[in-house]
Amino acid sequence: MTATQTNPAASRTQGQDLVIENLAAGYGKVQVLWDVSLRVAPGEFVAMIGANGAGKTTTLRAVSGVVKPSAGRITLGGRDITRATPSQIVGLGLGHVPEGRELFPLMTVRENLELGAAMRPEARAVQAQTLTHVYELFPRLSERAGQLAGTLSGGEQQMVAVGRALMSRPSVLVVDEPSLGLSPLMTQTVFGALKAVNEQGVTVLLVEQNVGLSLKLAHRAYVLENGQVVKEGSGAELLADPGVREAYLAL
Template sequence: MRLTIENLKAGYGKVQVLWDVSVTVEPGEFVAVIGANGAGKTTTLRAVSGIVKPTGGRVTLGGTDLARLSPTQIVKHGLGHVPEGRELFGFMTVLENLELGASVRAEAKAKKSETLEHVLTLFPRLAERRAQLAGTLSGGEQQMLAVGRALMSRPQVLLVDEPSLGLSPLLTHTVFGALKEVNREGVGVLLVEQNVLQSLKLASRAYVLENGRVVKQGLAADLLKDPGVREAYLAL
């Protein structure tokens, strides 16, 4: 399922954050959006998933216009979102948080047991802690749970916002490894991440966002060699 973002404008109140942002994720593709703090990366994902209403432009998923849909309706159409900050229900168990992820889409409800088994295979630590309250998990475990909960909806395209934030290198490797595996299974991934080196190694294509505008785009391997990108984001 193709995700198309065309000339997207969005912001908060009178403050405009995005100006004419255009990004595409082809079916089964892994795409990264990189940029500094405040570049508009998180706002882009929030505008796609309906948390922030766009003020201009167009977002379609598999040809369906998402602009007038609620976040719940957007999930029903096959979009998953792993938000910055995880936003788990800390008073609920790991298992309850995961099951909540399967509560919207009909396909997810029908295949909940199968999907749960798959998620717990991806993240064995969650299987060990399935009865533990989410609020008592470590930061890395909470990030695994946030990804797992989104996967429970059986998305066609997964938005992932800063998954490595606050994680150790080992846990970052685990989370990124799971995203790569999910992508190999055919799920399109749109990753927003400050770990530029890791992002460009994972993605097939990438976009560079600065001050709410796309300033570079291309094959991730090419951007990894781009002198401007290396100087600005990789300190090379």
């Protein structure tokens, strides 16, 4: 069964909204974000694009509690998570697919996936059902379930990273550079799964270097430059924007 064939009724999720207001953050004395504000509505697919160093990854890390903001506010489903810990934020329904995947290479595919359910009691209660759903999205992971994650191809590892986040039964999924280092075919597979997950109700905030593909999928998008939002609009509007096309699509 492919990602687009997965039965939405088997895992329908009620998406929450994610709101970032006037966010400032960085690393030590180095400030990366200045006054970033954006909103992802329940069930929406939103892309965040920008050059390397624009602050996209830092924004996602602040959302998931890995980086603590120096100013501003972040809410998830109306609940303030600005100062919450990563485990608390996962417990409230946010899943994070980090840049670089961050798998445990000496653990099997299945063990890596099962870790995703560990921090949410409601996810542990339906772990078997969710694992079946992940295998439906990515049939190759079912075939590789007993294989060490470190021996997988880059594309297979990205599937595990996405699947692990989904194992927590998130209502909001933030995804950082999922196509990095992947072949065009594997990129289409991973993006097809993200589209399917969104169609099943999960709110998605995507950071992605493949600007053309992400804008085609996204309902709306934001452009970050030097730690600030400089443009926003529908995916179609930004695809047609001359500045975006020149800066990010080489057109």
